[in-house]
Amino acid sequence: MIKETKRYITIIVIMILLVFSVAIMTRLSYKGSITLKQLQDNSDVNNYTVQFGEDTVEKDIFKTINNYDDLKTQSKFFAKIHVTDERKLFASAVYTKVIVKKTYKSDYSIKKNDHIYIYEPVSFEEDFRLYDSSSGYQLMRTNEDYYVFLNELPSSTSYIKSKKEKVSFIPSTLKYSIYCAKNTKTQLLDKNRMDGYKYVDIKNLDILTNDSGVLNKYEEIKKNIIDDLK
Structure with missing residues (x-):
């Protein structure tokens, strides 16, 4: 009986070691960038083609707002933040x-x-050299300050969040939740060029849109924020 038990434990230990070995080899063989800094060091991100996603994200995740008051009401967290260079790339x-x-x-x-x-x-697809923006959202620039309107990541009531997940958020809206604290330039994109933009063309813009109504609302809300916080 003792011999069989030892044999069983030995098999389990070998299986665990094999699993760890496969995991390590898989990680070492992975050539893709894990962080934004790695991507910028390893790839010419400026020449990535910009891909504009449609409004297909579930409505119960991101809110719809009409004005600044709506934005504040629909957001559980409103703050001024500083963007660090610790930025991980997900799918x-x-x-x-x-x-x-x-x-x-x-x-x-x-x-x-x-x-x-x-x-x-937003996402960077290294293999296809693409920068994919969901519905006009624009990536915040590293080492700059922003006003942000956020909500917690949706989860089931039975799910117990980790310490890090408890301080992880999403923008409350796709278009109107992130504003650079500096006076920055906004620009309407050319409808006839939507398939021809490179990341270098748009990386300093705060919102990506060819709709004047969307841009005007964005600029109006930013003005409201500045006036409100004076």
């Missing part, structure tokens, strides 16, 4: 670590200088 998002500089509205116990994380709904 359909960039996971960005930010530092909270000032909080204006919060349903959470988050204080000044705390770190939180934002899932930004």
Whole structure:
């Protein structure tokens, strides 16, 4: 009986070691970039083709708003943040670590200088050299300050979030939740050129749209934010 038990334990240990070996070899053989910095170091991101996704994201995840008051109401967290260079690449998002500089509205116990994380709904497809933006959302620029309107990531009531997941958020809306704290230039994209933009053409814009109504609303809300926080 003891011999059989030892044999069983030995088999289990060997299986565990094999699993770890496969995992390590898979990780070492992976050539893709894991972070945004790695991607920028390894690839000419400026020449990536911009791909504009449609409004196909579930409506119960991202909110629809008409104005600044709506935006504040529909967002559980409103703050000024600083974007760090700790940014991980996921299949359909960039996971960005930010530092909270000032909080204006919060349903959470988050204080000044705390770190939180934002899932930004954009992605870089290294194999195809694409930058994919969901419905006009634009990636925040590293080392800049932003006003952000966020909500927690949806989950089932029975799911127990990790410590990091408890401070991980998504923009409350796809188009109107992120505003650079500096005076930055906005620009209407050319409808006839939507298939021809490169990342270098749009990387300094705060929103990606060829709809003047969307751009005007974005600019109006930013003006409202600045006036409100004076």
